[in-house]
Amino acid sequence: MNYDKRVLMIAAENDALRGAKVGGVADVLRDIPAALAGIGTSVDVIIPSYGFLARLPNIEICTEFNVFFGGANSRVQLLKVPSENSVSNYVLHHPAFAPQGEVVYCNDEHQPFATDATKFAFFCLAVAEALRLGAIARPDVIHCHDWHSAFLLILLRFAPEYKSFNEIRTVYTIHNLAMQGVRPFKNDPSSLEAWYPQLYYDGLQICDTHNPFCVNPMRAAIRLADRVHTVSPTYAEEILRPSNHPLGIYGGEGLEGDLQQRSDSGELIGIINGCEYPKGVRYAAPAKKKLVSVAQESLVQWASHSAVLASAHFVASKRLQQWAAKKTRGFNVTFVGRLTEQKAALLVTRLRSGKLALEEMLDALCDRGQFVMLGSGSSYLEEAMLKLSGSHENFIFLNGFSAELSLNIYRYGDLFLMPSSFEPCGISQMLAMRAGQPCLVNGVGGLRDTVDHQKTGFCFNGENAQSQAQAMLTEFRRILSMHEADPKSVKDIGAAAAEVRFDWQAVAERYVNELYRI
Known part of the structure; x- marks a missing residue:
């Protein structure tokens, strides 16, 4: 043409x-x-x-x-x-x-x-x-x-x-x-x-x-x-x-x-x-030691911009040390994005249990894995994430942005979470898929158009925020059970995601x- x-x-x-x-x-x-x-x-x-x-x-x-x-x-x-x-x-x-x-x-x-x-x-x-x-x-x-x-x-x-x-x-x-x-x-x-x-x-x-x-x-x-x-x-x-x-x-x-x-x-x-697919680039997962090192260096860079050490950076450093000491890999959930109402409101939606959706997800993950979040945005959402990182050892909240760190997270994770309330297109899910990390997404906008449920990733749906948050938790629990019963099944979905091309x-x-x- x-x-x-x-x-x-x-x-x-x-x-x-x-x-x-x-x-x-x-x-x-x-x-x-x-x-x-x-x-x-x-x-x-x-x-x-x-x-x-x-x-x-x-x-x-x-x-x-x-x-x-x-x-x-x-x-x-x-x-x-x-x-x-x-x-x-x-x-x-x-x-x-x-x-x-x-x-x-x-x-x-x-x-x-x-x-x-x-x-x-x-x-x-x-x-x-x-x-x-x-x-x-x-x-x-x-x-x-x-x-x-x-x-x-x-x-x-x-x-x-x-x-x-x-x-x-x-x-x-x-x-x-x-x-x-x-x-x-x-x-x-x-x-x-x-x-x-x-x-x-x-x-x-x-x-x-x-x-x-x-x-x-x-x-x-x-x-x-x-x-x-x-x-x-x-x-x-x-x-x-x-x-x-x-x-x-x-x-x-x-x-x-x-x-x-x-x-x-x-x-x-x-x-x-x-999405870009550079020729000759391999997206092999980095060693956990490498990811922790890049995260710690990012914390140092962010902290150097203020005379007072932010609580989020202090807690994140502690959580990284604890994670580095763990000998088993576990199931690693990731999130990279801006902490805005659009991108993260579902995570702090209160469920029928009285707990926040993300809190329920962290409880379900418990000691079976780690949740690594990279993002910054509204003070309300940042404070909510800080509080959860303080109460959950399996949650590392990296309050900032680093291109190198984000690429390592895309490559390392086992499940990328993108619960946008609306999404005109979205790029993060494409970058995660490119690296072979299957995504759990809200079935809206471009997320629905890019993630094929149970083939190249996982989708949840709901008529409103409450039902969407509940569906997100239900699907997350199902994926955890799926991984425990047959870890290869989740990896195969990630491999299928890596083959998709948005040219x-x-x-x-x-x-x-x-x-x-x-």
């Missing part, structure tokens, strides 16, 4: 650039452009500099141009980063792209999205100007990722100076529907009319469904793009239903009506993401056929 067109991708993250990764969207922006380039496509990727990306080695200044944003002219630089392949990686540089230090995302406790929305609204206008001025080659397809890039679609639709780009095909990918970037239309420094004072827009098309006085960039992009894309087929179905967070149901997050319209017209497409080349061909071609 050959697709000799030009695609421009706009996003907040890109793991092809060192330091520009926070979540899974960065992996996609690293891998899918290369896969598209492999079938003859010219791909340009552009993100903000956040200050630090402008200092990458051998970066090239392409041009400078004025952007009229927020009622004033600003001078923006377009920079090009050297690439190992034919993909062109660009960053736009201006001090306003690092408003709270050199970080990708800012956290406004009292005004959600205020700082980030202003930053990305400026970024999107700069992209539009770069296109208008010819600083970026005119694409055949403009592909926006998540709400951070959605302001570009608003500008292309409503700003007359960009009317000549209206015939360009537009695609919008939803990576996380829960984050929508909602801000007021006016009467606020971080509002649509403050950013773009000369823009005449149709508020009915781009307003928030809950607050008609606010712009919802996520909704705007869903309504304005030629194609809307989710990163798994099942997630594309799930977001057509209403959400009910108290019951643990995550659906359209208020946008199910708009999504249903796009689905009915055949313009909502679910395509599962791919980026195949994904790229589906992008072309289902998203890009008219």
